[in-house]
Amino acid sequence: MKVSKEQKTSLFAWLQRLVGAGIIVTAIPAGINLFAMGVIPDKYLYIIAPLYAAVAGVVLWQLMRRSKAVWRGVLFMVIGMVMITVNIAVYKSGHSVNSFLNAVQPPQVNYVEYTVIAKKNRSVVLDSARSVGMVGADTLRDKAAKALAGVTPAAQSSYDSLMALTEQLNTGAVELASIRTANMGVLQENYREFYDSVATLATYKVRDDNRQAAPKTDVTKPFVLYISGIDTYGDVGEVSRSDVNMLAVINPAKRTMLLVNTPRDYYVQLHGVAGVPDKLTHAGIYGIDMSRQTLGDLYGVEIPYYVRLNFTSLVKMVDVVGDITVDSDYAFHSFQAGKNTLDSKRTLEFARERYSFSDGDRQRGRNQQKVIEAIVAKMSEPRNLTRYNAILSTLQSSLQTNMSQETIASLIKMQLNDFKGWRVESMSVDGVGATRQTYSMGAMPLYVMIPDGASVERAKGQIGEYLQS
Incomplete structure (x- = not known):
């Protein structure tokens, strides 16, 4: 089927309008992101924004008018597609900055993990254990005790230090020990014999509300x-x-x-x-x-x-x-x-x-x-x-x-x-x-x-x- 000259002209005009619409549709979110991310210095924004608006205005006007010079229409379509690509890149960059700023923030709610351990050479299970020891000086001791009660019905007792608790577990004075998971690394490094002799039976988490908010500081100063x-x-x-x-x-x-x-x-x-x-x-x-x-x-x-x-x-x-x-x-x-x-x-x-x-x-x-x-x-x-x-x-x-x-x-x-x-x-x-x-x-x-x-x-x-x- 042969395409007439009028049809070709109409198709070309439609493509021009499509590119023009693409510039507008992508420029709006890109512009919002550019200003919202808050990392571009004002002196650059004052140059970029009016310059972009001027260029966009010229390109849009050329794309929307009917020009007899095909080369001119093609040129401005190419420029328009470049502008769309730049708009998309700016939008993605703004999204990357916002994602980064959100991701590096500490969670609104902080939890501390605890591990329940028992000696490997003893047949101890959580449901039937009779005693479990904890470190009494732990700042989250009371919250940990409540959470631990949901893990095992064993009677709870507290000891002065991590070392005192490990000795009670060694001697059999308690069947289980509940300690911060972070302390397992301390035991692995400093008390390897004990670390190798115990097995992890369960872990649980306790909410820590003691996190302190950062003060507002002028970061232009040291x-x-x-x-x-x-x-x-x-x-x-x-x-x-x-x-x-x-x-x-x-x-x-x-x-x-x-x-x-x-x-x-x-x-x-x-x-x-x-x-x-x-x-x-x-x-x-x-x-x-x-x-x-x-x-x-x-x-x-x-x-x-x-x-x-x-x-x-x-x-x-x-x-x-x-x-x-x-x-x-x-x-x-x-x-x-x-x-x-x-x-x-x-x-x-x-x-x-x-x-x-x-x-x-x-x-x-x-x-x-x-x-x-x-x-x-x-x-x-x-x-x-x-x-x-x-x-x-x-x-x-x-x-x-x-x-x-x-x-x-x-x-x-x-x-x-x-x-x-x-x-x-x-x-x-x-x-x-x-x-x-x-x-x-x-x-x-x-x-x-x-x-x-x-x-x-x-x-x-x-x-x-x-x-x-």
Whole structure:
């Protein structure tokens, strides 16, 4: 069937109107998202919005009028399709930003998981067990007791410490023990014989209403951020020990950041807890706020914000932003002393190793600081602006923070405003290895690091300098 010239003209006009409608339909949600995400600096919006409106107006007018010049109609259809593609990309970008800001917020309701254990060599079942022990000092003890009653009818009794409870289970004074699941890692590391001798019969969760809301802070002024991390795979939101404990002292106006590493075995007084000190890593068992406030007490500074990192997932960022360069203090494995260019696999190896160094965990902390510095520097490069969707997607699964969405958006907006690089400085506090009793394990002596007062005071002084506007 032969198509007439009039029919071809009519079809072409219809396609032009279709493209024009596509521009309008996609521009509206894209524009709403562009303004709503709140991360684009105003100076760019004041240029982009009127320029886009002017171009769109010309293109729409050309698409809607009947032009005898076919080439002109084709040209503006191509421009129109490019504009539709840009509109869709802007909409997706806005959606990515909103998804990221929502995903990294802590849940509105927080739950702590408990594990019910029994000795493997005893035939104990939940329904017929006669006795179950708990740690009496647990801040959620009463709530846990109510929840435990729904798991087993066994009579409940409380003991002073985790160690006291494990001994009661060993001797048969109780048939079951109910402890925080996070404490299973403590037992695995420090009391392996006991850990291997027990079996998990059940788990249950208890609602924790003690989470503290982040204060409203002006992030254009210097502030302190607690970085807490695990270096193994797992849910970043789980209550657990923290293997990485850093303070980031951030001065946004000067684009400077001080990273202060505190060893996981540091022997510190837990915030609000009298009596025997504990390892810093054990503070995480009692929640992220306990770790944050304990470090605040140690350094005499207010720490309003925290970020929980899954370090193993975070290094995937290297796949997105490109290989990073770190300066290694020592030659070990495949790394040379001095400059090393690392992909994500080697970044993880570099960040996790501690057995190759005489000062073990302290050097691992310094290496992790180097990795964070390198990733921050790489992300600050203007060329990575085109990769921000992938960057946000990677970060989304790697961190959780109590910073509000508005606060995070303000920081992103500030960075996009001028793309200034950040100057990052690192330091670590020191100490001396010793064996001491701890709050979490009671009378059982554990390896700890006694803080070196001079290094702590130096850190306090550095923190104070960075907090000056």
